[in-house]
Amino acid sequence: MKIDILTLFPNMFDGFLNESIIKRAIEKEVVSINVVNFRNYSKLNNSQVDDTPYGGGAGMVLMCDPIVSAIEDLKVDDTTVILMTPQGNPYKQETARELKLKKHIILVCGHYEGFDERIRNFVDMEISIGDYVLTGGELPAMVICDSVIRLLDGVIREGSHIEDSFTDNMLDYPTYTKPYDFRGMKVPDVLLSGNHKNIEEYRKEESLKRTKERRPDLLDK
Numbered sequence: 728m729k730i731d732i733l734t735l736f737p738n739m740f741d742g743f744l745n746e747s748i749i750k751r752a753i754e755k756e757v758v759s760i761n762v763v764n765f766r767n768y769s770k771l772n773n774s775q776v777d778d779t780p781y782g783g784g785a786g787m788v789l790m791c792d793p794i795v796s797a798i799e800d801l802k803v804d805d806t807t808v809i810l811m812t813p814q815g816n817p818y819k820q821e822t823a824r825e826l827k828l829k830k831h832i833i834l835v836c837g838h839y840e841g842f843d844e845r846i847r848n849f850v851d852m853e854i855s856i857g858d859y860v861l862t863g864g865e866l867p868a869m870v871i872c873d874s875v876i877r878l879l880d881g882v883i884r885e886g887s888h889i890e891d892s893f894t895d896n897m898l899d900y901p902t903y904t905k906p907y908d909f910r911g912m913k914v915p916d917v918l919l920s921g922n923h924k925n926i927e928e929y930r931k932e933e934s935l936k937r938t939k940e941r942r943p944d945l946l947d948k
């Protein structure tokens with residue numbers, strides 16, 4: 728998979744791309760990530776990328792040309808262009824599973840007051856990571872990269888995402904490790920029984936109980 732990220736703040740991605748699982752996925756060439764400063768596509772003096780809004784109002788608006796030129800330069804036949812915006816479709820694990828199948832994704836990160844409405848004609852999807860407003864699309868782009876890359880073959884232990892929260896619209900079951908007794912709180916006996924059928928049943932029940940308590944909305948689906 729190839730991911731191009733269009734941003735005015737490429738340094739924000741340094742830590743994200745150079746640590747832990749994402750770093751390893753890049754080294755193993757499961758994914759290649761290209762962070763592009765779309766300011767480089769500006770044809771104006773001082774590499775200007777934004778201007779005041781028509782009709783007045785606070786703040787600056789990202790102009791069409793630098794972003795659209797960058798998209799057109801990087802796009803190939805089967806590219807999916809995604810705009811990060813609080814007005815987009817709510818991001819779900821299901822969306823991550825859908826994006827995992829794509830060959831090439833371009834993530835467009837806005838900043839400031841927003842972007843010229845006409846940019847919407849050059850994207851395939853709009854995604855929001857939640858009902859709150861961030862200073863830009865960089866964190867949402869990292870959220871999307873992280874959740875999609877961990878699903879790619881060879882990135883995390885085979886089969887481990889089959890048990891993830893939100894698979895089958897259920898939250899994950901509780902897990903424990905050593906010590907057996909922490910300040911009087913003991914690990915449920917069934918997990919030490921060695922009986923795999925009982926363990927599987929216990930986990931299914933706990934998963935359902937937790938989902939009912941915390942996210943009953945998931946069970947309606």
Ligand code: ADE
Pocket residue numbers: 811812813854855856857858859860861862863864867
């Ligand atoms: N840009 C600013 N806030 C955002 C959000 N919640 N989701 C996606 N992009 C954003």
